[in-house]
Amino acid sequence: xxxxxxxxxxxxxxxxxxxxxxxxxxxxxxxxxxxxxxxxxxxxxxxxxxxxxxxxxxxxxxxxxxxxxxxxxxxxxxxxxxxxxxxxxxxxxxxxxxxxxxxxxxxxxxxx
Amino acid sequence: xxxxxxxxxxxxxxxxxxxxxxxxxxxxxxxxxxxxxxxxxxxxxxxxxxxxxxxxxxxxxxxxxxxxxxxxxxxxxxxxxxxxxxxxxxxxxxxxxxxxxxxxxxxxxxxxxxx
Numbered sequence: 001x002x003x004x005x006x007x008x009x010x011x012x013x014x015x016x017x018x019x020x021x022x023x024x025x026x027x028x029x030x031x032x033x034x035x036x037x038x039x040x041x042x043x044x045x046x047x048x049x050x051x052x053x054x055x056x057x058x059x060x061x062x063x064x065x066x067x068x069x070x071x072x073x074x075x076x077x078x079x080x081x082x083x084x085x086x087x088x089x090x091x092x093x094x095x096x097x098x099x100x101x102x103x104x105x106x107x108x109x110x111x112x
Numbered sequence: 113x114x115x116x117x118x119x120x121x122x123x124x125x126x127x128x129x130x131x132x133x134x135x136x137x138x139x140x141x142x143x144x145x146x147x148x149x150x151x152x153x154x155x156x157x158x159x160x161x162x163x164x165x166x167x168x169x170x171x172x173x174x175x176x177x178x179x180x181x182x183x184x185x186x187x188x189x190x191x192x193x194x195x196x197x198x199x200x201x202x203x204x205x206x207x208x209x210x211x212x213x214x215x216x217x218x219x220x221x222x223x224x225x226x227x
Contacts, residue, residue: 043203043218102154
């Protein structure tokens, strides 16, 4: 039972354009969401998070949008850079708990 | 200010041997989590520990796997009598304390290969 789903295993985007990575969840108890970036042979690096009381959070080139009614969140990267090429994981959890539930990841390739 | 450290980074074991994976959390962090990532999958929660206490081990197989976080020293994930299916990347994460919403910071992982 995959509670957090990233249905696109891979995505290619031209440098300078927008990258949009999507994530869907099924558990309505989740109220905090995070995006992590992972390079090969390294651990996940925290990127950005959003609480369910918000619908948008922005940090530099990264913006996360949350649509609670659709149980959907997305990560926008603009402009995309070659160094953004990595696997992106979304994660979710419920306040007061500590178990992150991860999606299976989307491999982003930014083409120069 | 060192991040989460894990060693070894790579570990090769033959079936039936023991594997010990170590994790030193960020200085000042007293909460440690272990996750496992199988090929082409996301990270799966295994266990959550505070100093000298296992808080939740619901994600850890009941047999052969154990974890500890002693008062002094790193957290240890121990796998006894390893089998080929244990081959995976094992990630440790830490956080400073539990609030309602606490970001976990991950180490580089230990890649275990069972021959």
